[in-house]
Amino acid sequence: MNSVHTREPAAGGRDWAVEARGLVKTFGDNRAVDGVDLNVRAGTIYGVLGPNGAGKTTTIRMLATLLRPDAGSARIFGHDVVKESHIVRQLIGVTGQYASVDETLSAWENLIIFSRLLGLGRQEARRKASELLEEFGLAEAAKRPLKNFSGGMRRRLDLAASLIAQPPLIFLDEPTTGLDPRTRAQMWDTIRRLVQTGSTVLLTTQYLDEADQLADRIAVIDHGRVIAEGTVDELKASVGSSSLQLRIQNPGDIEVARQAVERVLKVQSIVSPEAGKITAPMANADLVADLLITLREAGIRLTEMSVQKPTLDEVFLTITGHGVEEDASDEAKQEEAM
Amino acid sequence: MSSLPITPVSELQLKNHASLRQSVRNSFTMAYRGLLKIRRTPEQLFDVTFQPIIFTLMFTYIFGGAISGNVHSYLPLIIPGILVQTVITTSIVTGVQLREDMDKGVFDRFKSLPIARIAPLAGALLADTVRYTVATVLTFVMGYIMGYRPHGGFGDVVIAGVLVIACSWAVSWIFAFFGVIARTASSVQGIAMLILFPLTFVSNAYVPVKTMPDWLQWVAKFNPISHLISAVRDLTNAGTIGGDFGISLIGAAIIVAIFAPLTVRAYMRRT
Numbered sequence: 381m382n383s384v385h386t387r388e389p390a391a392g393g394r395d396w397a398v399e400a401r402g403l404v405k406t407f408g409d410n411r412a413v414d415g416v417d418l419n420v421r422a423g424t425i426y427g428v429l430g431p432n433g434a435g436k437t438t439t440i441r442m443l444a445t446l447l448r449p450d451a452g453s454a455r456i457f458g459h460d461v462v463k464e465s466h467i468v469r470q471l472i473g474v475t476g477q478y479a480s481v482d483e484t485l486s487a488w489e490n491l492i493i494f495s496r497l498l499g500l501g502r503q504e505a506r507r508k509a510s511e512l513l514e515e516f517g518l519a520e521a522a523k524r525p526l527k528n529f530s531g532g533m534r535r536r537l538d539l540a541a542s543l544i545a546q547p548p549l550i551f552l553d554e555p556t557t558g559l560d561p562r563t564r565a566q567m568w569d570t571i572r573r574l575v576q577t578g579s580t581v582l583l584t585t586q587y588l589d590e591a592d593q594l595a596d597r598i599a600v601i602d603h604g605r606v607i608a609e610g611t612v613d614e615l616k617a618s619v620g621s622s623s624l625q626l627r628i629q630n631p632g633d634i635e636v637a638r639q640a641v642e643r644v645l646k647v648q649s650i651v652s653p654e655a656g657k658i659t660a661p662m663a664n665a666d667l668v669a670d671l672l673i674t675l676r677e678a679g680i681r682l683t684e685m686s687v688q689k690p691t692l693d694e695v696f697l698t699i700t701g702h703g704v705e706e707d708a709s710d711e712a713k714q715e716e717a718m
Numbered sequence: 719m720s721s722l723p724i725t726p727v728s729e730l731q732l733k734n735h736a737s738l739r740q741s742v743r744n745s746f747t748m749a750y751r752g753l754l755k756i757r758r759t760p761e762q763l764f765d766v767t768f769q770p771i772i773f774t775l776m777f778t779y780i781f782g783g784a785i786s787g788n789v790h791s792y793l794p795l796i797i798p799g800i801l802v803q804t805v806i807t808t809s810i811v812t813g814v815q816l817r818e819d820m821d822k823g824v825f826d827r828f829k830s831l832p833i834a835r836i837a838p839l840a841g842a843l844l845a846d847t848v849r850y851t852v853a854t855v856l857t858f859v860m861g862y863i864m865g866y867r868p869h870g871g872f873g874d875v876v877i878a879g880v881l882v883i884a885c886s887w888a889v890s891w892i893f894a895f896f897g898v899i900a901r902t903a904s905s906v907q908g909i910a911m912l913i914l915f916p917l918t919f920v921s922n923a924y925v926p927v928k929t930m931p932d933w934l935q936w937v938a939k940f941n942p943i944s945h946l947i948s949a950v951r952d953l954t955n956a957g958t959i960g961g962d963f964g965i966s967l968i969g970a971a972i973i974v975a976i977f978a979p980l981t982v983r984a985y986m987r988r989t
């Protein structure tokens with residue numbers, strides 16, 4: 381019963397924080413996760429990117445021992461999530477998509493209880509709780525019941541609770557969804573600092589931008605399958621460049637403007653006449669200045685100019701040949717407009 | 719973030735099972751959580767506060783004259799009856815709250831922590847003994863205010879109270895089981911009331927059994943609740959420990975022996 385395992389290096393566990401093979405989870409006849417393979421190197425940030433219902437949460441729950449896989453296997457630092465679940469729980473911290481803290485208690489009480497459950501003594505638990513509350517900017521609200529906490533405060537408390545034991549692997553399920561830009565930037569900083577202390581982070585997100593900012597490697601999943609995997613640069617290269625969008629003030633100018641765009645940027649462009657909009661791939665950002673001068677000289681006035689970065693939509697479009705389902709109607713509209 | 723580097727995985731001492739000591743510790747922490755929740759939401763104690771007060775007043779004045787001639791001589795009969803009914807009914811809450819708790823986000827965290835898996839269940843059962851104690855004390859206090867003077871004396875009243883609390887704790891395993899397997903908290907409440915309502919009323923709690931029809935007398939005499947009530951009456955009114963005391967304890971032990979393993983098994987499967 382009480383045999384002490386020290387992990388043998390032969391398992392290959394030292395390098396890999398997560399090794400998942402063919403994970404499957406079905407709910408009724410819905411294959412929520414349909415054969416997912418993931419390898420996460422220790423000490424890195426790994427992003428799992430996918431739209432609503434892709435199976436991100438289900439995958440994380442299986443890796444975090446909260447759900448039993450129907451098929452396949454997963455190892456955390458070489459320990460099997462099913463057979464050695466108690467060991468795995470000593471190695472992970474989980475911040476779920478929805479806050480997993482006690483709503484009826486205060487932030488302080490929550491952290492004390494989790495600390496005590498993790499085996500800290502009374503004094504230690506108090507020290508840990510106040511330290512974490514301080515770090516996550518919750519010290520002032522420590523004694524208030526969580527009912528009055530904002531979404532951002534709840535998320536921070538949830539993350540703080542996951543860090544009590546300083547676990548070597550941390551799961552973050554959509555850590556910034558619903559946060560304002562400032563709080564999101566703080567969360568990104570926190571995640572980066574976690575990795576500096578030697579932790580490994582596996583996070584899910586719906587935003588390519590976030591994965592771009594944080595992750596060393598990304599897996600794109602859709603309909604329960606990994607449809608692309610690689611470094612951020614590899615993925616971006618597969619999507620292509622940013623695009624330039626111009627809105628022309630006078631609809632009569634639009635044909636002249638289009639010719640100018642194609643001549644100066646040396647690319648094909650797309651025109652949406654009723655919107656007075658021209659969209660063109662921006663392979664060389666330097667040429668945009670030339671284009672603007674050309675337009676000014678031709679007396680063509682712009683109402684708006686913007687640069688569109690590749691979006692998750694486009695990753696999907698490129699990789700799967702279909703867009704993110706919800707935006708399918710948008711896509712169709714654009715096609716019509718062409 | 720404490721910028722202390724984390725301990726490398728290869729240097730951690732990892733065990734695949736929680737030790738007995740850890741299980742006990744974790745259970746007490748979970749019980750502490752239950753107490754904190756009661757302190758934060760004292761309205762949780764509404765039922766155990768008002769049921770003893772209202773039931774004691776109501777039933778004593780409604781039935782007192784009819785059954786014992788006057789209110790005062792009805793008190794030795796009714797106070798043990800109400801005590802048992804109130805405290806046993808309180809044990810339903812264990813099941814209802816367990817179900818609610820298991821549906822909450824915080825349960826995911828408990829499941830992802832390296833704690834004894836039984837701790838949230840054991841902690842809930844442990845914390846609820848506080849509720850039973852509140853109900854017990856209030857019923858006796860209410861009786862005292864209305865003029866009830868137990869012949870058994872203080873010591874025997876305490877023993878009677880502890881007996882009722884222990885038996886209710888045993889019964890709470892039944893509702894914990896329903897709490898674990900049920901889909902919703904309100905269905906737990908429904909099932910539990912369906913069981914407890916006849917069980918507590920078809921007993922010697924409010925009326926002498928001999929006034930019932932034959933077949934009902936048979937049920938009431940067989941009913942374990944009647945034995946518990948008789949045991950309490952023996953203690954409070956006469957200061958004696960009789961056969962009913964033993965029967966009650968054996969009954970409680972049997973319930974725990976059946977439902978504790980069932981509940982734990984179902985609980986482990988669900989979590």
Ligand SMILES: Nc1ncnc2c1ncn2[C@@H]1O[C@H](COP(=O)(O)OP(=O)(O)OP(=O)(O)O)[C@@H](O)[C@H]1O
Nearest residue numbers: 407410412430431432433434435436437438439477
């Ligand atoms: N407990 C469950 N019972 C039944 N179906 C479920 C359950 N959990 C998830 N699903 C289904 O599994 C699929 C994947 O869900 P999952 O929550 O893993 O997606 P997700 O990628 O996390 O999506 P989101 O971005 O919305 O969080 C969905 O179709 C969902 O409806």
Ligand SMILES: [Mg+2]
Nearest residue numbers: 436437438477
């Ligand atoms: Mg999700």
